[in-house]
Amino acid sequence: MTTALMEAFWAYERALMADDVAALDRLFAPGPTTLRGDAEGLLVGHDAIAAFRAVRGGAPARRIVDTHVRPIDDDHALVVAVTEPERGGRGQQTQLWVRGGAGWQVVAAHVSGPAPALDRRVWRVVGDPLVAATAPGPLDGRRVAVKDLVAVAGHRIGAGNPAWLAAAGPEAAHAPVVAALLAAGADVAGIARSDELAWSLAGTNVHTGTPPNPRAPHRISGGSSSGPASAVSLGHADIGLATDTGGSIRVPAAYQGLAGHRPTHGVVSTRGVVPLAPCFDTVGWLTRGPELLAAVGDVLLPADTADLATDLVHDAGLTALAAPEVARTVESWAAARGVRPLEVPLGPVAQWRAAFSTLQGWEAVQEHGEWAAAHAADLGPDVRARFERAARTTDAEADRARAVVASARARVREDLGDRVLVLPAAPTTAPRLGADLAPVREATLALTCVAGVAGLPAVTLPLTAADGLPCGVSLVGPAGSDRALLALATRLAAMDRTGT
């Protein structure tokens, strides 16, 4: 038994080193119950494993330095191997082998490799901490992941783009939001990745890779606040300090099962933050739960200037923009909290969404058009295309979009009054890595532009869809009601836990 088994074991190792995908697929048992897990998550079924192998481009070169074979019966054995990657460190591989008609095959594999110094998909720089709190306070011991758009004194801003970073000098002072967190007891853990110039909702930065989404393995993180979001969901940080122009907090919160707050436009300082489209830009934050989300609000938000009714409404048309599994999850959450239908549907949302994108693009070009034109070759294709398209927007088109946005803002604020709108934070759960994201982006902006055009605060809470993947519900409140909205969100979230 052992000879044939070890022949198969070494054949597998050779195939792995040669990235002989066909041989690897043959040496893994067929069927839906075969397992393969690593730091990126567990894959279930031969097809999922084969699909992963087909695109990964080979495993790092390594040696087997130790093997322990544990025969179980004539047809089963466990083989545990210690691996030594050429690039350093050690790993472990545990395989359950079974002998069948096709000889010995792996039915379950667990692979661990040495962790890198830092996960460059998530972080650009990280410390223990990078910047220590300047005073004790309510956020004592909390670690902040700062999106790479926000000034941290002594460090550069990279804005998600290597050419931007290379030309940047160290910041002379902290952005006021960073200084406020440090003065409230929080440490800055590090500077986390952003989509380029924050102009994406995906997190698929072409230069540094897509941060992992631990709750939805092998799926995208969401962006553009992808680094802070993944840092928080990975437990690398407690607070992700981020920005949201068109959904850049709400989308990663939904995809990763996090809480997030996009404040009322204008109430949290954007000083020291690279702008995208100032008429929509906000600085907000992500956490693993609503209590800390509110505690950060206590530090960063001014006193409320508007009251909040505990009257919750939803718009069936907006909810229907989401995929059925997300819509159902949000509807069921809303029903359990007595959310009532809005009398008059909001909209025309399609027109708002178009105006939002036109005006966002026009402002982005005002801010960065010259840089983007000079650095077209340094930009990923999606963001480059957005700049190129936006550069063709005329002033007249921008004026028309501005008028639509102004009227939408008035309309939403009037229709909602002091009530809270409940809607899906994003229309889908996290798309798979490699999926076509263009249609998802369109559908997402239709949902997220409501708070965007109206400049309203939006708290996002994590839900779980029927398939186990995270999705999010957003609560959009009156302008200037941020603290009350965060308190309401905390109470609404607690209803799940107390069963009330």
Place this chain on the structure above:
Amino acid sequence: MTTALMEAFWAYERALMADDVAALDRLFAPGPTTLRGDAEGLLVGHDAIAAFRAVRGGAPARRIVDTHVRPIDDDHALVVAVTEPERGGRGQQTQLWVRGGAGWQVVAAHVSGPAPALDRRVWRVVGDPLVAATAPGPLDGRRVAVKDLVAVAGHRIGAGNPAWLAAAGPEAAHAPVVAALLAAGADVAGIARSDELAWSLAGTNVHTGTPPNPRAPHRISGGSSSGPASAVSLGHADIGLATDTGGSIRVPAAYQGLAGHRPTHGVVSTRGVVPLAPCFDTVGWLTRGPELLAAVGDVLLPADTADLATDLVHDAGLTALAAPEVARTVESWAAARGVRPLEVPLGPVAQWRAAFSTLQGWEAVQEHGEWAAAHAADLGPDVRARFERAARTTDAEADRARAVVASARARVREDLGDRVLVLPAAPTTAPRLGADLAPVREATLALTCVAGVAGLPAVTLPLTAADGLPCGVSLVGPAGSDRALLALATRLAAMDRTGT
């Protein structure tokens, strides 16, 4: 079957969360073949696993979010579980269970948890990179881990002590060695841990923990250049920029299976480096192999001022200071390379070693005595005790020690001439975590003080002892022969690979 198995599975999980070590030990199969592996390495045998559990102080709180049970036969099953630690991220646990007289028990477990943002035992701050190369050069693409004693512009020096760090301001300029590496194409990956004020050979920093030693799991890293050494052995960096006063490069190189160079005293700038004992302090480096070790030397070393004979000698008395398994490994390596016995034994080594320690302590007190007295409560007990003892050294004792060192220096240089002394880099393989290190330190200094008192360059090469653990051989050459010594070491190391 499944019911009883899953009862055992959940009993194990409850015991883990309660840190009920007795229950955990009962649920793991007795005997020498039981396996448990995690990121710190593979433990073999129930006793080793129980010893690990007895001291770890519990596992992080977690939930099981997914389980896959794969029954093998009536008495065996594999259970793969996805875990979600409360602090974030996801992990995986693979267990092979067997049913025997004691019910279901684990015979093999493979446990993976989410990696932290950075391993704070290894790094204080790390980036992608932290500081980019300033010019292309021979070290293009190489990543440097800078010991936290060496100035990196814009960053503070922590010297292995939190109170030191808290009082430090950012450095205005790079240390010349850092600037030289950056100008030669290397990036600074980050700032890696040091023992406090570099005054230890263990790496067991009480504030930030002992860096892992991947080649010798559950054993100490060696110090004081513990962070750069572990960063290199983990593959987090290619070059560890470090210091060696009494063995701080040679010891971690030996314990972790790395190559290291301690230069001739005075030939590499110590400007911008926190001193310990200037009359012995050197700035050197660690790599995974001798070729890169020599390539760094090409960048940092001046032209040689002394010739080197290819005449290799050893001193049986010095080699006998090492434990038998290390002595045998070094002797066998030396025999294969025609190393001849020295005619006249070197020494009196015990006297040199005492004078080395006296003078090192006296100088350390000149440098840092005032600070250490003011911060006694901020220092770990070992380093504090060294400062306290050294503070009692009289000027007359220091003068006598200086005279012994001067005479030793002349004696060693005369006895060796242009020959190369081959000796164990450290007397043992890496001691286990928690072992009493005082006797190891004494024996180590007896070996390492030879190059120390004589101010001679020492290249350390990695060997493997019979038990599979790393150990090291040092080649001590004439003063000013560093480049030739590195070239010789590269040739001698290659003899293993070519079989010549």
